[in-house]
Amino acid sequence: MNRLHNGDFLLTWEHDVATLRAVLDTAEALEDLARAGLSCRVFETGLGLSIFRDHSTRTRYAFRSGCNLLGLMTEELDESTSQIAHGETVRETATMVGFLTEVIGIRDDMFLGEGDRYQREVATALEEGHKAGVLAQRPAVINLQSDLDHPTQSMADLMHLASLFGGLDNLKGKKLAMSWAHSPSYGKPLSVPQGVVTLMTRFGMNVVLAHPPGYGLVEETLETARRFAAESGGSFTVVDSMAEAFQDADAVYPKSWAPVMVMLERTRLLRAGETDKLKELEREALATNARFLDWECNDALMARTRGGKAAYLHCLPADVTDVSCSAGEVSAAVFERSRLDTYREAGHKPFIVAALILLTRFADPTEVVNRLAKAARPRRAG
Amino acid sequence: MNRLHNGDFLLTWEHDVATLRAVLDTAEALEDLARAGLSCRVFETGLGLSIFRDHSTRTRYAFRSGCNLLGLMTEELDESTSQIAHGETVRETATMVGFLTEVIGIRDDMFLGEGDRYQREVATALEEGHKAGVLAQRPAVINLQSDLDHPTQSMADLMHLASLFGGLDNLKGKKLAMSWAHSPSYGKPLSVPQGVVTLMTRFGMNVVLAHPPGYGLVEETLETARRFAAESGGSFTVVDSMAEAFQDADAVYPKSWAPVMVMLERTRLLRAGETDKLKELEREALATNARFLDWECNDALMARTRGGKAAYLHCLPADVTDVSCSAGEVSAAVFERSRLDTYREAGHKPFIVAALILLTRFADPTEVVNRLAKAARPRRAG
């Protein structure tokens, strides 16, 4: 049974493992069809709408190409990024753009405590509109990054890990180091590490989260990761040393993020429009970051990993030392060795998006995919 | 005979009642097909171009989803909103974006005396280009709101009224109060009330226009409404009291708009680039508005309507007291009771757009719709 049918996809931890496996299986099948040059078109017409309340190139492309793969035309709702809208405005706008829409993808990751809440408001409005018969169909809401989770990213990461280690079942017992890393910027969302630790613990991995003091994740996600680790026979530990996390790791994910307290204060100041204090906050945050310049993924640290050959993961773009900045998340040597692999990791994202659309819109996505494979229509005809 | 074929749709009052009925019938048929999940695709390829010289979310979505429903890809021409272009620039640009375009939707409502004129310039340029063989086809121009009319809105309103009262013919003798209402903003276009009074008078309604002194509509539209009322056996009266307009009304449409004189002065100042005087004009206009705070559609006024139960119409977004502002067009209680109905009203707009495209592009739209119904291709296939 497809539990995503007519539903949304906001947080991976709201869905059971069977559902997540179905997403991966569908994404893989679609990627195979696309690589074979076969058409995956299942919509004659229909809209995929995106709302980006933060700048985006990669996720935006992933959403649009995922929609296009299935035959949906994409459209962007131009919401101001600085505004935190709620209530009637959200309710009305959601309905106004829902009449002929199959899916609404939302990125809203700027304000801790806001993004997930906003996505739920949209979903609730669509549900109300559909129940009242205003909307003939109930568009699916897909989280393209919120303050809590970044599920299209973490699912693409998972797909990549499965491909590196020969299948999902082989992840059991593998050690993953999700580590904070230095970056000369501030205010990066927490959703990537939160998405990773809550997802990989479900597949029996031994997940170690490493970060300097003060850089902890939102408590709810830590609890979730602990619970999932216990359920899956994996483990979840938090340490304050990159070196410790990397020890014997099979895969490492070194990435910068902002302290929870900074993100909360930033939300407060932005809402209050206190521009001067925002600049002060940025200065302070960068100064704090600078105390941890040695949190860089380099050859010395990689040597500690299993056989010195841990897989290097990143959601891109990475802050690469001496390439994009003077002191970044990763050394040029380590990054360059894994560069094409990070591209492969990213390459799954359009298919994760397409799989989520297929699962939310069709009662029996497996039958749909089988039908596409059997039809074997070339994507380029004449 | 389809008189819209190869033509434009700029003002409802340029078309006969039979044509308007054909638009509604087609829109209804398309909405039925879409609600049944059937494909309305009639274009293999082709472009629907929009030019928005004012910010838009709802109409923009309506245009794009109407285009998509029929299989057109949408594209936006990014014109500066502050510029009042004419002459060779308009002529050339219109042709340059017309080569493979089926329809051009234009919103240009900021400047009284300009919007309709601009749309006609575009249409004339396309006509010239087509006659000279430069354009293989002559794209239709559809008014998505001008200084004079907002026909996709008023036609959606009419479709909504017809559905509320059991058909177009039942509108005869019903009383509609199109009333000015207070809003803490200035410069709202006149096209909605103008569109409503000129359209509803054609179907035998008794239309009462209510506004404070100085908030009258463009004279041409008042004359048109008077003439149509006489022809259809309805009536058209202008009063200066919301209460009087609401008395025994079957439907009310309370909505803010700017005084003609303010709009003309604004056009002049914008053209002259007199920023300081524009701010002064805004201050004065808001002060004038504030003298009519009691022009709010609330329970006391609604009690005066027929059985206390008049239908409440609005083009959205409404300025709702204590929700979106402190003193708006409508009380929260009245708005909340009719909220889902205003969503339904708006839901007709994508289908009005699609119907206009079908009627302007196909000689026999009825045959096209019948063919779609007979084919009954699901919009989501596999």
Next chain:
Amino acid sequence: MNRLHNGDFLLTWEHDVATLRAVLDTAEALEDLARAGLSCRVFETGLGLSIFRDHSTRTRYAFRSGCNLLGLMTEELDESTSQIAHGETVRETATMVGFLTEVIGIRDDMFLGEGDRYQREVATALEEGHKAGVLAQRPAVINLQSDLDHPTQSMADLMHLASLFGGLDNLKGKKLAMSWAHSPSYGKPLSVPQGVVTLMTRFGMNVVLAHPPGYGLVEETLETARRFAAESGGSFTVVDSMAEAFQDADAVYPKSWAPVMVMLERTRLLRAGETDKLKELEREALATNARFLDWECNDALMARTRGGKAAYLHCLPADVTDVSCSAGEVSAAVFERSRLDTYREAGHKPFIVAALILLTRFADPTEVVNRLAKAARPRRAG
């Protein structure tokens, strides 16, 4: 054999004449099909991505409608126009937006020495990604205007000339005057004249380039034009008088561009962020321009051309004296006589784009076009 298959189209002078003829033949065939109302759709799904690092209306529309004609959905990559990105950023972004993309159209004409280089970086990144198996397909890069060439424009110009003179072969021995003309603006790219002189010399035309001292083109393109003229039996000469160039000309192309030195200095100052010096440079450049106010294509000059009836070409928009400015490239009388012809010239551009897509994506484009002609599916069905 189709030599463009799986390749790019950056500079016309990188391709042999047979390839250019194939592009024109394909464009003509597609234009015929489109004018007959027949579908040219060859893609079930797929993306055409554009990157505009300079403002564009006409070329943007040409790219989008060319893509749409074949069934590709278009998407825009929103790159900052002021930024000169290179290295890892370009490499990564190119791959990130290439997974399901058939073609990437790039305009980057602001900085002399940069645009072509950027386009090659994108192409190299795509090549690497494809060879490594990251990209299942290798998107084609199409130059929508660089610092060196504007091939979709010059190929449309060539198609126009061929149609005016009864075929490509009839261009042999015809005289074309590519002349600088005055405009009250500065910093116009050199790519149009460079594209024209390097292309028309290949078809045996006698091309005369005229410009005031200091307004020469990039040396590489002059050499290329000289070489091609020698090969084709045409000629290429440079003069410093519009009148001389116009003498007995069969076609004239009077158009403003900036001196190479100004463009190089502008690139340097923009890169250094020297805003004050940029303003000074603009003042100086306009002052220099003003010394050549008499470089205007008017009736007196046109009278010198063959039979006084040379074809007037322009890439649009033209600076027309007393229409768009007080002293422009062309007099109102001359322009108005040829206005519809310049529209026709521009009308080929969407089909040039579509032809380039067809040739870069299909091994046997002739077979594809023949199949489309035979199928004869109407673009508007029911």
